[in-house]
Amino acid sequence: MDAQEFLKGLPLTGALEPREYQIAAAAEVVEKGNSLVVMPTALGKTFVSILVMAKLLATNPDSKILFLAPTKPLAVQQAASIRELISIPAEKVLVITGETGKEGRKELYARAQIISATPQTIENDLDILGLNDFSLIVFDEAHRTIGEYAYATIAKRAQGAKALLLGLTASPSSEKGKIEEICGHLAIRHVVARNETDDDVAQYVNKITVERIPVELNPELLAISSSLQTLAQESYLKLSRLDFLSLTSSRPNKTQLLAARMRLLSWNSPAKYSLISVLARLMNVLHALDLLESEGVAALHSYIINLEKRKAESKAVRELAADYRIKAVERRCSELLAAGIEHPKIFKLVSIVSSYALEGKSVIVFAHFRDSVRTLVERLNAAGVSAKALVGKSGEGMNQKRQVATLEEFRNKGFSVLVGTSVIEEGIDVPAADAVVFYDAVPSEIRAIQRRGRTGRVREGKAIILYTKGTKDEAYHWSSRNKERKMRIRVEELKKGVPARQERLEG
Numbered sequence: 047m048d049a050q051e052f053l054k055g056l057p058l059t060g061a062l063e064p065r066e067y068q069i070a071a072a073a074e075v076v077e078k079g080n081s082l083v084v085m086p087t088a089l090g091k092t093f094v095s096i097l098v099m100a101k102l103l104a105t106n107p108d109s110k111i112l113f114l115a116p117t118k119p120l121a122v123q124q125a126a127s128i129r130e131l132i133s134i135p136a137e138k139v140l141v142i143t144g145e146t147g148k149e150g151r152k153e154l155y156a157r158a159q160i161i162s163a164t165p166q167t168i169e170n171d172l173d174i175l176g177l178n179d180f181s182l183i184v185f186d187e188a189h190r191t192i193g194e195y196a197y198a199t200i201a202k203r204a205q206g207a208k209a210l211l212l213g214l215t216a217s218p219s220s221e222k223g224k225i226e227e228i229c230g231h232l233a234i235r236h237v238v239a240r241n242e243t244d245d246d247v248a249q250y251v252n253k254i255t256v257e258r259i260p261v262e263l264n265p266e267l268l269a270i271s272s273s274l275q276t277l278a279q280e281s282y283l284k285l286s287r288l289d290f291l292s293l294t295s296s297r298p299n300k301t302q303l304l305a306a307r308m309r310l311l312s313w314n315s316p317a318k319y320s321l322i323s324v325l326a327r328l329m330n331v332l333h334a335l336d337l338l339e340s341e342g343v344a345a346l347h348s349y350i351i352n353l354e355k356r357k358a359e360s361k362a363v364r365e366l367a368a369d370y371r372i373k374a375v376e377r378r379c380s381e382l383l384a385a386g387i388e389h390p391k392i393f394k395l396v397s398i399v400s401s402y403a404l405e406g407k408s409v410i411v412f413a414h415f416r417d418s419v420r421t422l423v424e425r426l427n428a429a430g431v432s433a434k435a436l437v438g439k440s441g442e443g444m445n446q447k448r449q450v451a452t453l454e455e456f457r458n459k460g461f462s463v464l465v466g467t468s469v470i471e472e473g474i475d476v477p478a479a480d481a482v483v484f485y486d487a488v489p490s491e492i493r494a495i496q497r498r499g500r501t502g503r504v505r506e507g508k509a510i511i512l513y514t515k516g517t518k519d520e521a522y523h524w525s526s527r528n529k530e531r532k533m534r535i536r537v538e539e540l541k542k543g544v545p546a547r548q549e550r551l552e553g
Contacts, residue, residue: 055390056100057107057133067246071238072097075212078236082188082213082229084537085240087499088478089247091166091214092124094238095184096131098212100158102181103132109181112209114197114344116187118143119450124186125477133216134159142515148174156452172200187472188213189492191231192224201231216499217492218537220529225536237540254502258523259516261390266382267338270346272336281328285321297518303329312492326362339517340486341414342389342427344421347379388421391512395422395485396429400509403431403462407480410500411465414486416443418499422465422485433463436441436470471496478503484511487522491529 049069064072071094076080085091099111113128115121118141125141128134140158142151144167152174155161162275165185168175177183183204191197191213204211211232218225228234242251282298285306298306303325311324330353336347353367359533363382366372382388402409411433413419419435426433436452449469456464457477468494470476471493482501488494501507513519 052101055104056097058100059131059133060091062096062131064097064251065246066455067092067240067244067250068093069097070246072101074236074238075210076101080211080214080233080488081236081238082218082232082234082540083238084215084540086242087216087238087496088252088503089242089250091216092127092186092426093131095186095212095214096128098210099128099182099184100132103134104553106181108159110158110179112161112168112177112180112183114168114185114200115159115162115312116164116190117474117522119162119446121162121476122187125160126146128160128162132160132258144170165200167348169196169199170402170417172203177204177209180204180207183209185211185213185232186230188215188228189218189224191228201233205233215528217495217533218538218540220491220532222536225540237537238306239537239541241537243535247291252502252506252507254498254507254509255511256498256511258511258513260513260520261394262515263339263517264387264390266387267343267389270338270343270375270378271335273371274331274338277369277371278328278335281324281331284324285328297332297335299327303332323362323365325362326360327366328367330362330366331362333548337415338389339514340519341418342392342421343379343382344388345415345417347376347383348417350376350379388425389514391469391514392422392425392483394512395483396431398427399426399433399463399483400429400431402481407462408456408459408462409481410461410470410476410479411485412471412497413465413467414488416467418485419467421466422518426463426465431463432461433465434461436464436466438467438469449474457539468493470500478499479507480505481508481510484509484513487511487513488528489522489525489529491526494526494530 051067052069052073053064068090071083072185075083075094075098082095083091095113102109102111113124115124121143122141125139129136129139129366139161140154140161142154142158142161142163146154148171154173155171183200185191185197185201188197191201201211211227213232213234218228240247242248307322307325310318310325334346334349337349353363353372357364357367399409399411411422413422416437419437423433423435434452434456436449439445453474453476455461464470464479479501482497484497488497498509501509511523511525
């Protein structure tokens with residue numbers, strides 16, 4: 047089916063000018079049935095779903111459609127897009143959230159033709175919402191359709207209905223098992239995949255240049271690192287003498303630590319709980335070491351101060367907080383901060399970001415921890431760069447209203463640099479930036495792709511990745527690169543057919 051034939055008679059407002067590959071993708075979905083659409087950020091996965099909606103409404107004008115988005119802001123954004131792009135009375139496109147009482151939601155479900163909602167709300171309402179009434183259910187960020195996430199529950203119920211199931215994602219996974227699980231839950235029969243190098247896509251893609259900058263720890267931080275490694279070695283030796291921990295490298299990784307914990311829990315000995323406490327102490331020290339090497343002095347200092355507040359948690363935390371060597375590390379951190387000495391990555395980041403800000407360009411900085419976000423914002427502001435933070439809602443974070451206000455200010459050029467945690471990687475409408483900077487590396491290929499996708503949307507972009515040489519920071523960087531390479535191979539395999547596990551499920 048050619049593009050003009052597919053578009054003929056669709057109830058579109060004219061505000062959407064679909065690209066040929068988007069039309070082709072939508073046509074594949076309509077023809078093949080339950081589909082997973084895999085496209086990099088900014089190629090218009092949502093527009094593909096809009097075209098599928100319009101086609102189904104043209105065929106059956108009274109049918110209902112459900113669009114699922116992982117967060118309320120995204121659900122609101124998608125509803126606005128649907129109202130703008132599809133010729134349908136605005137009052138028939140509703141955002142439904144848990145903020146409305148259940149009886150009120152029941153009435154809204156009956157009144158709406160197109161519903162945009164979070165999966166948690168729909169999961170809670172499966173007893174009052176008949177999925178048989180829907181011709182299409184869209185799962186945005188479909189890579190979440192694993193484990194106990196609400197998407198999986200809804201998809202399982204939907205498989206018994208007549209609705210076409212459509213998953214959208216930029217990055218399914220590098221793991222074959224997870225891809226099979228996603229396809230299994232959504233009863234996927236067909237995969238539509240496009241990437242930046244495809245002939246019908248390349249002309250629409252803005253180049254994103256990736257620059258990797260390795261940074262070495264300075265002598266002051268190396269000295270603290272040595273002290274923490276000595277502390278870790280004590281706990282490690284106690285565990286290794288009884289064969290609960292053996293290393294193939296100089297430092298145990300998370301998998302090795304969790305395996306040691308499982309073995310200890312099943313160990314029948316009076317010394318069991320004492321060694322569990324030793325393992326917990328080791329894990330706390332290793333986390334402190336990772337913070338120092340990947341984040342900096344302020345992050346480590348904050349963590350040690352917080353140990354005092356956590357003393358009631360366990361014997362391990364209590365003893366570690368009281369250890370004279372940890373107290374010495376805390377004092378040394380205070381001295382370094384007072385002297386303005388920090389992780390070299392911070393100074394490198396301030397230098398890079400300042401040059402962009404001077405040119406009037408916008409930058410998004412990603413950092414894993416809130417302490418790092420706060421430190422970076424303070425350092426950037428002190429350097430004359432207009433920067434603001436955006437963090438999640440939990441604890442003493444930012445509520446949704448403040449998040450939206452901050453994003454709008456950034457969109458309107460009220461400040462140059464947005465520094466945020468993982469909350470700005472996915473599930474929120476973040477304006478595109480001229481450049482993105484990874485203050486710390488992430489081991490997940492999905493998160494790395496999402497971070498990069500915040501630039502290069504409207505013009506060429508730059509992704510700058512900082513990492514500390516010889517640390518977990520560097521290991522995470524190369525891990526995500528390798529996983530992304532594997533994921534691209536998996537996606538190419540998906541084009542040839544659904545995974546074997548899915549075929550067994552359907553059989």
